[in-house]
Amino acid sequence: MEFTLYLDESGDHGLDRIDPGFPVFTLCGIMFSNPGYRQMKECLDNIKHHFWDDKEVIFHSRDIRKCNKEFSVLLDLEVKRQFYEKLNNCLKNGSYRVVSAVIDKIRHVQTYGRIADNPYEIALSFIIERSIFLLDEVKADPKTIKIVIEKRGRKEDQQLASHFEKIKVRGTGFVSRERIQHYDIKIEFRDKKENINGLQVSDLIAYPISNYIMYPERANPAFDLIADKFYLKGGKRYGLKKFP
Known part of the structure; x- marks a missing residue:
């Protein structure tokens, strides 16, 4: 049985300059089976076609919140209400699981100091561990996992790919390499311009998670x-x- 884990982030993983107004880095993983992903893709494509008559619109959390670019149509409050009603329906009724990690950078x-381990690598290790735990409970064999990550830059992607290979070879503190290799995990980097709905779901969900961690007492209907x-x-x- 095949599964795909889509990863996107909220916030900056860098440690040199930390924004006190948004001091967290969130890596959000969305796990889909193939049927679950087809259902979500169709749901989101229908929204894009309904409001823009164009499936090439890319959902980006910040642009939606700010009503920027294509999402300026949301300045019309009735259009905005209808849009969120349809989008919330997709996210609420979709068949997927969330595995996420949040680093409090301050x-x-x-x-650990500013030369501590890369927050992105810490988050990725955790998400791979918990994804293995999750799929251990799925009664199907063999199981494969494809991890899809949005491209950030050649150097950054190479560093992350290297870290991923180390996880496969060495395992982690909680999951042995044999257990990881049993799942035939592969990783690929994709461009945002490719309009991959799974990455867009991860982007949409990562921001509410960040807010939930930073302000747990605040109302957070998106979370x-x-x-x-x-x-x-x-x-x-x-x-x-x-973390920590």
Whole structure:
């Protein structure tokens, strides 16, 4: 059985300059089976066709919130209401699981220093671990995982690919290399311009997760919408972890 894990981020993973107004880095993984992804793709494409008559519109969380670019149509409050109603329906009723990691960069630097491990690599290791836990519970064999990550730059992508290969060869503190290799995990980097709906879902969900971690007492209807999509184990939310 084939699964695809789409990864996108919220915030900057760099440690040199930390924005005190947004001091977290969130890496959000969305796990789809092939049927689940087809359902989500069709749902999102229908929205794009309905409002823009063009499936090439790319959903980007910041542009939607700011009503920028194509999303200037959302300045019309009735259009905005209809858009969010349809989008929320896709996210609420879709068949997927969320596995995400959030790095509090200020505490990370205070604890480990500015030459500490790359927050992106820490988050990726965690997400791979928890994704293995998740799929261990799926009664199907063999199982393959394709990890799709949005391109950031040649150097950054090469560093991340190198870290991924180390995980496959060495395993992690919680998952052995044999257990990882059993899943035949592959990684690929894709451009945002390719209009991949799975990456867009990850982008849309990453921002509410960041807000939930930074301001847990604030109303966060976007997070509440997908709260039951996180990977659970023994009643514990295994699909959301804050570091350190």
